[in-house]
Amino acid sequence: MSGASTGTRVPFLDLRAVHVELREELAAAALRVLDSDRVLLGPELAAFEQEWARFTGAGHAVGVGNGLDALTLGLRALGVGPGDEVLVPSHTFVATWLAVVHAGGTPVSVDVSPLTGAWEADAVQAAVTARTRAMVPVHLYGHPVDLDPLLDVAARHGLAVLDDAAQAHGATYRGRPLGGLTSATAWSFYPGKNLGALGDGGAVTTSDDDVAQRLRSLRNYGSAEKYVHTEIGWNSRLDELQAALLSVKLRRLDEHNARRAALAARYTERLAGSALVLPTTVERATAVWHLYVVRTPHRAALRDHLGAHGVETLVHYPVPPHRQPAFAGTPVAAASLPGADTLAREVLSLPMGPHLTEEQQDTVIDAIESFRP
Numbered sequence: 001m002s003g004a005s006t007g008t009r010v011p012f013l014d015l016r017a018v019h020v021e022l023r024e025e026l027a028a029a030a031l032r033v034l035d036s037d038r039v040l041l042g043p044e045l046a047a048f049e050q051e052w053a054r055f056t057g058a059g060h061a062v063g064v065g066n067g068l069d070a071l072t073l074g075l076r077a078l079g080v081g082p083g084d085e086v087l088v089p090s091h092t093f094v095a096t097w098l099a100v101v102h103a104g105g106t107p108v109s110v111d112v113s114p115l116t117g118a119w120e121a122d123a124v125q126a127a128v129t130a131r132t133r134a135m136v137p138v139h140l141y142g143h144p145v146d147l148d149p150l151l152d153v154a155a156r157h158g159l160a161v162l163d164d165a166a167q168a169h170g171a172t173y174r175g176r177p178l179g180g181l182t183s184a185t186a187w188s189f190y191p192g193k194n195l196g197a198l199g200d201g202g203a204v205t206t207s208d209d210d211v212a213q214r215l216r217s218l219r220n221y222g223s224a225e226k227y228v229h230t231e232i233g234w235n236s237r238l239d240e241l242q243a244a245l246l247s248v249k250l251r252r253l254d255e256h257n258a259r260r261a262a263l264a265a266r267y268t269e270r271l272a273g274s275a276l277v278l279p280t281t282v283e284r285a286t287a288v289w290h291l292y293v294v295r296t297p298h299r300a301a302l303r304d305h306l307g308a309h310g311v312e313t314l315v316h317y318p319v320p321p322h323r324q325p326a327f328a329g330t331p332v333a334a335a336s337l338p339g340a341d342t343l344a345r346e347v348l349s350l351p352m353g354p355h356l357t358e359e360q361q362d363t364v365i366d367a368i369e370s371f372r373p
């Protein structure tokens with residue numbers, strides 16, 4: 001093994017540091033809920049929904065139980081149901097695909113480019129059939145998808161666009177925040193996301209009044225009026241406690257995203273001479289660096305080497321959705337998706353988060369520089 005470990009341990013993400021930084025404010029918010037008699041569908045949710053709608057530039061935000069439900073209810077609210085095909089990228093977290101199935105539709109995978117990892121409009125266009133009802137672009141790793149060409153395809157074929165922004169809180173495209181640029185946008189507030197709760201949470205933003213109203217019904221047993229159920233709904237609500245905590249954390253989101261961007265720039269500058277393929281950014285967009293993902297054909301060896309130097313890394317994601325046992329026997333399992341397979345073999349996520357110090361980052365960079373495949 002080359003190079004002695006400095007003893008600096010570098011965790012992939014230091015969630016505890018966020019909790020330490022915001023301890024007093026989070027505790028005050030939690031106590032406010034504890035001292036109230038409202039724990040669901042109360043003033044904290046209403047306040048957070050308003051803040052989140054304003055932050056994303058959307059007309060409405062509807063809080064739900066988690067990101068998977070945000071995608072599922074979002075698709076249902078946009079009219080996706082049995083018999084409908086929904087275009088999804090081949091390289092994403094499995095939840096993007098699961099949501100289509102839970103909404104009653106059929107996921108149709110469109111491969112990403114093996115070179116850039118991008119979801120290209122030409123390939124999306126080629127996958128449209130008479131049964132296609134919607135598409136779900138995913139702003140993976142915090143990088144906004146180039147939406148305009150996809151919105152053109154959608155407009156040509158009358159498709160709804162639900163973008164999955166579970167990793168892209170605060171990202172912008174052509175100077176505007178994600179969240180109000182499509183039919184609807186799905187968000188996750190899973191603890192490790194750029195904006196994370198202290199448990200599960202999610203939201204859908206939209207500027208369509210009818211879609212927002214439908215979402216409010218779908219998350220609450222398909223009911224807008226107590227004991228009147230106009231459709232088959234879910235129980236999926238963002239609770240008062242999580243909403244109150246999220247309002248506190250939202251005040252720090254821009255600052256935390258700026259810190260991530262500075263660390264990403266530093267990785268990119270210092271690793272420019274390495275053999276790794278570094279992340280590229282989309283023109284006209286601002287990424288929020290949920291993850292800093294490099295690519296290498298020597299991933300296993302590099303991970304071992306970094307681990308021996310105290311550096312924790314993760315793989316997002318080692319098995320693409322079409323190779324998951326859950327999809328075995330479905331048409332999509334037989335699809336040829338070389339882009340997804342290549343990425344699954346080569347991607348490696350380096351430590352990233354608002355509390356990663358430059359000293360810790362130096363440990364990561366030094367360890368990469370001492371790696372010999």
Ligand SMILES: *Cc1c(COP(=O)(O)O)cnc(C)c1O
Pocket residue numbers: 066067068069092093095096138140164166167188189190200201202
């Ligand atoms: C986290 C995530 C989800 C699911 O969100 P949960 O809140 O964990 O259900 C969906 N899509 C993407 C891209 C994600 O990263």
